[in-house]
Amino acid sequence: MSAGVGVDLENLWIRFGDFVAVRDANVNIKGGDFFSFLGPSGCGKTTILRAVSGFLEPSEGNILIGGKNMKGVGPNKRPTALIFQNLALFPLMKVWENIAFSMEIKGASAGERRKRADELLEMIALEGQGDKLPSELSGGQRQRVAIARALCAEPHVLLLDEPLSALDLKLRQHMRTELREIQKRVGITFIYITHDQGEALTMSDSIAVMRAGVIDQIGDGKTIYNDPATPFAASFVGENNVFRGKVKQVSGDRVLVQSNRSGELLARVSTANVGKMKEGDSAMIFIRPEAFELARTGTEGDHYVSARVVNEEFEGNVFNIFMEGDGGKEIKVSLPNHGQSFDSHKGETMTLRYDVRNAVAMPAGVLATE
């Protein structure tokens, strides 16, 4: 299997008439990485993928694969293979013919093709199913056939366009691990498109968060989750409680924000925004539901918010507590379930303690609308 090569997007613009689908994207994807584009539908991530695979010419900027500029190179000449959202298996060909299609194009004999197809079928754990038609396979099996078909072309870069979105939850989670394993085994670059932050976080070496054609942040899963660069990244990836307010005082990477409804809150300025916040600016502070610690009133620490418990839900791995602060401010708290006894505090006013490192502040901006 060929080694993965890097993919670089340089000042990439893609326009459809007046509509800008991708705005000045600059991405460096390392060879052999599992790289995800994460964003809501319509944010331009599929457009980027189609541009990389060659179905779309960028309006401006360059796409480099393995350092070579791909301008004017057709999709059939690029070292990429695309896994379509609906898989696009050829319905009239048998599974093995599907897998070996790229060899048939090159004129390989039926024997050679069959041999290679059987090897790949073994790799995706579908031995002996080569003579079936794609319609006779289950969704997860079809998924793996599509991957095998793409890998058979020996691409340097594998592009995946939300390939798991059609599967049910259990299978989706199973396929995540499987995809990751396949990627490690074949060692080529995977570029993965998804709107599911769980998929992006579990599989990727690197993630690009996209919003309306703009790449907001690029980083590994932990960075994206713990140190979001924009309010959109903070609110789109995982759940977050947002506190709006005005900057009252800045010192280093600490900022004191006078929040609209929850008093003064001290927070850490996210890495990407250090030095960009001044006194008097509107700001946003994000605190994850699991970063709060629920405590009785009167046991306040240094940093806290007071709120009344409105509702409590048990979700299995966590207890979700929905609270209402001053002025109707909604706050969600998640307590991990490690078998502790759980007393209901419904209607009681409680103190929510947090660690300043877990409260991320940044200039106010657009949030993700779920």
Add this chain to the structure above:
Amino acid sequence: MNTSLIRVSVWIYLAIFFAYLLGPLVIMSATAFNSPAFPSATPWECLTFDWFSALFQDARILNGIKNSLIIGAGTVVLSVLMGLAGALLLTQIWPKLRATYYTIIIAPILIPGVVLGISTLVFWDRVNRMLGLGPDSALSSGLFLTVIGQSTFIASYCMLVLVARLQRYDVALTEAALDLGATHAQAFRKVLLPFMRPAIASSAVLAFLASFENYNTTTFTFGEYPTLTIELAQKVRYGISPAISSLAFIIVVLTVFAALANEALIRRRELVAAARRKATVAELTGGLKLPGFLSGNTAAVLLVVMGIGTVVVLGTAATYRPDQCIADVREQKRLEAEKRAEELRARRDAERKEKSTAEPAAPAPSTGAGNNSGSFGNVFNPGTLQDGATTPAPDAQGSTGSGGNSGFGGVFDPNALQGSGN
């Protein structure tokens, strides 16, 4: 309301409906096996296969079939190609232009075939002259003109069939092929064309049938190559024969065969697919166990039954000679005619006897007429106009001769009229 009454009326309705649909075909098929020279199902005279041999000895009909087949083949090729190109363009064209384009492409179906025929003739004649070619050039050949003329509108039919299939095509399949390294030509040949194959087959059948049965366009363009429909139309002008019924019967049988074969094939494919779906991996790899050709396949059973029936009929036709029957029928007809004549004579005799007893002085008026039995039944015989006959003759022999010679059983025998007139 009573449900059984509804059910009965539904059945009656269905019976009427199918009688209306299939009745003419059944009657016409029956005439192909009846011996009278004018196609008729009743009275049934003799089972005969002679009309089939008459059909196969008719050089004009055979030539017509040959021309129809050639033109049909040409039309199929041209129409399917144009239809496929039109259908592909329809899916590729700018959405804004699509409705306009569709209207233009569909227009030939709405234009009367006569107009298409005339305009084809006129247009290609002009082209022919512009190119400075003579009247015997390929462009003015009946074959070329008919294929071109028919294809103008049959291509539209083909396009409609092909577009319906093409709309279910996922463009991602072509993209997947391109992405896997195929050129556009390879993607078309290996992915799109196999997908379109069923629609191409049905549009080809449709094109062939439309070409085969076309009359009003062909009638202007056939030139030296009359098709079967043209020949039939010309024949009908000079009187129809059961040979044409036998041709129609052959076409009906072939159609039913083709339909049954198609149905049997589809049914079989479904059964195989169902069996595959149920089969385990081991069964699939260890050789596919197919159900027997006939099990659970009504169409296949019918097909086999019809095949056996055809063989039996052909075998019978090879050995069966209806000469005796036809001779019998002729003899029977003759006897009937004689009998009727006899009856008439007897009645007249009786009447005359009555008369002679009533007025014995009056001479028998009919006796002279009976003597001069001519081909016109004596209507022009001046003797009949005479009130009283001057030549007494042996009346009995005269009227017998007249009745026996007439082919109409003596009904036109003026003697009979005279007998009653007096």
